Amino acid sequence: MDPLERLSSLFERFPGIGPRQANRFVQFLLRSSPSVRRELIDAIAAVGSGVHQCPQCMRFHAGAAKICGICDNPRRDVRTLAVVATDTDLAALERSGTFRGSYFVIGGTVSLASEKGDNLRTLQLLDSLAARSDAGLEEIILAFPANPEGDATCIFVREHLSPIAEVLNLTITSLGRGLSTGSELEYADPETLKSAFESRR
Numbered sequence: 162m163d164p165l166e167r168l169s170s171l172f173e174r175f176p177g178i179g180p181r182q183a184n185r186f187v188q189f190l191l192r193s194s195p196s197v198r199r200e201l202i203d204a205i206a207a208v209g210s211g212v213h214q215c216p217q218c219m220r221f222h223a224g225a226a227k228i229c230g231i232c233d234n235p236r237r238d239v240r241t242l243a244v245v246a247t248d249t250d251l252a253a254l255e256r257s258g259t260f261r262g263s264y265f266v267i268g269g270t271v272s273l274a275s276e277k278g279d280n281l282r283t284l285q286l287l288d289s290l291a292a293r294s295d296a297g298l299e300e301i302i303l304a305f306p307a308n309p310e311g312d313a314t315c316i317f318v319r320e321h322l323s324p325i326a327e328v329l330n331l332t333i334t335s336l337g338r339g340l341s342t343g344s345e346l347e348y349a350d351p352e353t354l355k356s357a358f359e360s361r362r
């Protein structure tokens with residue numbers, strides 16, 4: 162395959178990238194200096210070697226220890242656990258500085274086509290609840306995007322968590338609709354995220 166076509170088809174695998182955008186990336190790289198291309202190659206290679214998944218919150222991080230800097234931070238509030246869809250949403254909440262508890266990245270949202278959540282780490286979350294409860298957990302906050310997939314995920318996860326939450330005496334809440342409908346957490350401003358957390362129920 163022609164190298165330019167090959168690169169373009171690789172970019173097309175990225176989420177939200179179509180042939181036109183993929184081709185624009187290729188054109189950009191053609192105009193870039195060899196050092197810019199080298200930097201990109203090194204950064205992509207480092208993602209494979211220097212990054213690993215935290216066994217507690219499931220997010221990917223580049224820390225030296227297995228457990229990430231958030232889960233390992235003794236100043237975080239162990240009473241609240243925010244369940245988020247993706248690493249990107251976790252990063253958005255961290256940037257906003259509104260939440261001081263711990264996280265669990267469930268790994269996506271329920272697909273509306275199948276209404277199934279087989280792709281989600283629901284079992285891992287369930288398995289971790291007894292230990293989290295022993296450590297002081299009181300409330301699980303479902304922090305999913307304010308769109309149909311996020312709502313479906315909220316219902317799905319709540320259904321699966323409810324029986325064990327009842328046994329362990331944990332409250333399950335979800336974010337209030339301070340978030341405008343359709344908004345992704347990653348695009349919400351800190352004030353909006355703050356009010357969504359404050360109005361959770």
Ligand SMILES: [Zn+2]
Nearest residue numbers: 215218229232
């Ligand atoms: Zn972690």
